Amino acid sequence: MTTPLTIDVFNSGYKPIPAGPGWDDGTPATWPASTSTLISGRRDALLVDALLTVAEGERLAAWVQNSGRRLRAIFITHGHGDHFFGAGPLLDRFPDAQLIASDQTVVAEAQASTSSQHMAFWNSMFAGQLASSPVVPALTSSHEFDLEGSSLAFHTIGRADAGALATIVHLPQLQAVCSGDIVYNNIHLWLRDSTAQSRAAWLACLDLVAALKPRTIITGHQDPDAPDDDATRVLDESRRYIEDFEQSLARSAAPHELIEAMHAKYPGYGNRYSLFLAAQTQFPS
Ligand SMILES: [Zn+2]
Structure with missing residues (x-):
């Protein structure tokens, strides 16, 4: 008998950040709400992604402790700081847990995310809230994890x-996927500095996740009030969002036109600042 697995999701909520020039939305600029997913058996657990700030890592560590499970590993889906900079407090509380990634490129991109240049970027938004030298995941040689x-x-x-190399965790027993940032749930997609080519590459990633035929997808960024984790819905909406962005961009002469077109199509989506940044980068002056 295999142990039945359960999935629990921790959502960080939105974090205020300093707004760039031109932001006049009437709401604070925020960083997208992020998730960390605990996959549990009866005794042991694997955590997927580890959030960004020290305070978040501490809250997450207490939440994992509260589950009563022994944390064996923290799997990092991709090398962006908002998915692993918060790992320190977890590793302090669970010293036997390993911080892992399954692809050498993810390890290298995570390493690059801790360079002084990248840390300056993160600290410009989260001054005093981040680990000074975040722990970087180590490569795990196995692509299977026995829980x-x-x-x-x-x-x-x-x-x-x-443009980060994206990996996922697939749970065949539950027909579930932890998708990292390939799929988004009720929140504006991060299309800052994206190009037609990078958006096409992203669409291809969505097709590869869909081919696993999951019923449930836990997305790396998710509005705390998202209605569910239905795989078909979140895959369809993420695909449609990228296609709508492409079409609206072709019809827009300035960022505000693109923003208005996308707001009309996605009025309930969280983190409007992501769309603002995406639009700003599409019209080089
Ligand atoms: Zn992210």
Whole structure:
């Protein structure tokens, strides 16, 4: 008998950040709400992604402790700081847990995210809130993870959100996927500095996740009030968002036109500042 697995999701909510010039939305600029997912058996657990700030890492560590499970590993889906800079407090509380990634490129991109240049970028938004030298995940040689007799699979998918190499965790037993930033749930997609080519690469990643035929997808960024984790809905909406962005961009002469067109199509989506940044970068002056 394999142990039945359960999934629990921690959502960070939105964090205020300093707004760039031109932001006049009437709401604070924020960083997208992020998730960390605990996959549990009866005794043990694997955590997927580890959030950004020290305070978030501490809250997450207490939440994991509260589950009563022994944390064996923290899997990092891709090398962006908002998915692993918060790991320190977890590793302090669970010293036997390993911080892992399943692709050498993810390790290298995570390492690059801790360079002084990248840390300056993160500290410009989260001054005093981040680990000074975040722990970087180590490469795990196995693409299978045994959780009390149930097998979890790590897959490398491709380049999605902001061009990072994206990996996922597939839970065949639950027909579930932890998608990292390939799929978004009720929140504006991160299309800052994206190009027609990078958006096409992202769409191809969505197709590869869909091919696994999941019923549930836990997305790396998710509005705290998102209605559900239905795989078909979040895949369809993420695909349509990228296609709508492409079409609206072609019809827009300035950022505000693109922003208005996308707001009309996605009025309930969270983190409007992501769309503002995406639009700003599409019209080089
Ligand atoms: Zn992210």
